[in-house]
Amino acid sequence: MDNKSFRQGSSTLIQDLVGALRTASFGKVLLAVGAVAGAQAAATYMGLGSATGSLMQMGGFVAGHLPAAKSFLVEASQWGPAASLPVVNAIFAGAYATIALLASQGAVSMYDHFRVGTYTEAYSGRTGLRQPVKGGAEVSPLLGDPNITNDEKAALEKIWSEFHGGSELAETQQLIDKCQRRMEVMSAQGDQSAQYDLGRNLLLEATAQSLAEAKPLLESATIKGNAGAAYYLSKMHYEGLGVEVDQAKGLALLEMACERREPLALLKIAQMYETGEGGVELDLASAERCLERAANLGCVSSLANLSQVREAMNSQGVASESVSHLSRQAEKNGDPDAHFKLGMLHYSGVQVEKNQAKAIQHMQKASAMAHSAAQNVYGQMLLAGETGQQDIKNGLFMLKSSASSFNPSARAKLAQLYDEVDYVRIDAGLAGKYKTGGLTRVDAERAEEYRQDTAGAKGLVDVMPKEVDQKDVSSMAAFDAFYASNGYASGALNQQEIIHSADPKPKPDGFKFG
Amino acid sequence: MDLKVGDGSAITKADVNELFKQFTLMSAEVLVHPKFDDESRQLAIHQTSTYIIVLKELFDATATESIDDANVGVVINAAKYLKFINSFVTSA
Numbered sequence: 001m002d003n004k005s006f007r008q009g010s011s012t013l014i015q016d017l018v019g020a021l022r023t024a025s026f027g028k029v030l031l032a033v034g035a036v037a038g039a040q041a042a043a044t045y046m047g048l049g050s051a052t053g054s055l056m057q058m059g060g061f062v063a064g065h066l067p068a069a070k071s072f073l074v075e076a077s078q079w080g081p082a083a084s085l086p087v088v089n090a091i092f093a094g095a096y097a098t099i100a101l102l103a104s105q106g107a108v109s110m111y112d113h114f115r116v117g118t119y120t121e122a123y124s125g126r127t128g129l130r131q132p133v134k135g136g137a138e139v140s141p142l143l144g145d146p147n148i149t150n151d152e153k154a155a156l157e158k159i160w161s162e163f164h165g166g167s168e169l170a171e172t173q174q175l176i177d178k179c180q181r182r183m184e185v186m187s188a189q190g191d192q193s194a195q196y197d198l199g200r201n202l203l204l205e206a207t208a209q210s211l212a213e214a215k216p217l218l219e220s221a222t223i224k225g226n227a228g229a230a231y232y233l234s235k236m237h238y239e240g241l242g243v244e245v246d247q248a249k250g251l252a253l254l255e256m257a258c259e260r261r262e263p264l265a266l267l268k269i270a271q272m273y274e275t276g277e278g279g280v281e282l283d284l285a286s287a288e289r290c291l292e293r294a295a296n297l298g299c300v301s302s303l304a305n306l307s308q309v310r311e312a313m314n315s316q317g318v319a320s321e322s323v324s325h326l327s328r329q330a331e332k333n334g335d336p337d338a339h340f341k342l343g344m345l346h347y348s349g350v351q352v353e354k355n356q357a358k359a360i361q362h363m364q365k366a367s368a369m370a371h372s373a374a375q376n377v378y379g380q381m382l383l384a385g386e387t388g389q390q391d392i393k394n395g396l397f398m399l400k401s402s403a404s405s406f407n408p409s410a411r412a413k414l415a416q417l418y419d420e421v422d423y424v425r426i427d428a429g430l431a432g433k434y435k436t437g438g439l440t441r442v443d444a445e446r447a448e449e450y451r452q453d454t455a456g457a458k459g460l461v462d463v464m465p466k467e468v469d470q471k472d473v474s475s476m477a478a479f480d481a482f483y484a485s486n487g488y489a490s491g492a493l494n495q496q497e498i499i500h501s502a503d504p505k506p507k508p509d510g511f512k513f514g
Numbered sequence: 515m516d517l518k519v520g521d522g523s524a525i526t527k528a529d530v531n532e533l534f535k536q537f538t539l540m541s542a543e544v545l546v547h548p549k550f551d552d553e554s555r556q557l558a559i560h561q562t563s564t565y566i567i568v569l570k571e572l573f574d575a576t577a578t579e580s581i582d583d584a585n586v587g588v589v590i591n592a593a594k595y596l597k598f599i600n601s602f603v604t605s606a
Contacts, residue, residue: 010554014561021588024587175589176590
């Protein structure tokens, strides 16, 4: 199997997982909330690059777990403008945050804590993804870590010896067989979820016999209200799979599946609006609406289509409803997230005309409302002079504020600054701190400690800009007000206090990791 | 009674736990196995993480010895994904 086939198969399976989660009896509330939050953001940001897109899709993937979805989204929102960072770092930052989350929840064993370290190492760029071959087998980069203890080393080696044994494959197949038999029993008892699962699998086998067996199962599940079954039954009739082609019946079932919020049905309808298939009137705005709904339900496949439809809308001058909605949210409700998203859209030129001035305006507003991702982006813009003039002091301030809310991109940038850049005091200790976030040898306690870290406040002590007029704080008036309203003294921006105050202050409300 | 695999018996919490363990072992493989290119690796890392989260959630939500039948679809999907990854890394 090549990598392309792997990605295709993998995406299909994860899509199936989203479908299975929709009928699962655990985490349903989280599923609904997570799916909406995750996939909506994913849809909004599509088009900002493959790494970004992939990370954002995770918001929908992990829809069954809201905190995880949120953490992925926060991760994902960072990487769009952070083009200077290698893609691989962006990738591992996502994994890093996820595994840190697992560690903080006690969801992983001692072995996995080592893996957190591995992810962190990879993220920080201090080791490669893999080490030279030892005895014919790949070894973990951590085994070469001089600080690793004997116990840790033994545990890590055990992981490798266990996994490379290959015995798990037979056990996995046994479990698949066991689940299959169980679903057959459930199906015979009239369980619509099992009927749907079995029916769909038979349909995908696409033999004459499997299609004949699939039809009654899908019909039974459809009658009982199953959305997915209605979709696959519509496919059978529309395309003539095992039955005579009946497009009218296929379309009626497709409509039923859409009403039941089946993402694949929405995807199909959107495609019809986009292409005019089946005699449907061309309507890009309706296609966009359907794709957004599908994305909100965790449908990964809809994201690429959504990006294409929006490009087409943009080129044809058709207003995107999502942009209008965001504008309303930003203007009427002062929603910082809406400001951030609009800033990103104007920055990238996705869905709207590229407009740096508007991007800066929205980022500034969102940053003033303690939006961590906006603070990161705005901080990097200030440092890069993208706002018209390089502003090191305020840029650092923004980055440190963002870093205090567990923003990996801000941390990575700060680490880079403390490592390399001459207008910040070179400090290997601080650089290391921002690189690893204190998670190199992580455990649940350390993960919690990290989450509670008020690094932004502590970090202010270390700001030593060489080329900044330290009396010029006028441009920070808005932030003065913000910090005062969040329990900070208005003098917090006085440079002397920034340098000398060692007292960590409570971080402002905003996103809290986990 | 110790029922045989594949006789239609309910899926147990122990089955989920075993699957969870296999996923945590697999996560190490995904990180370094040379068969993955960068794009596939990022996909596999994220998806493996997702499965770990989902299985943990299922495990925690199950108060009885057997899992709710409504969740069998999740388990079989997770097992298929594990097998799929194994097939990929062991294929030529």
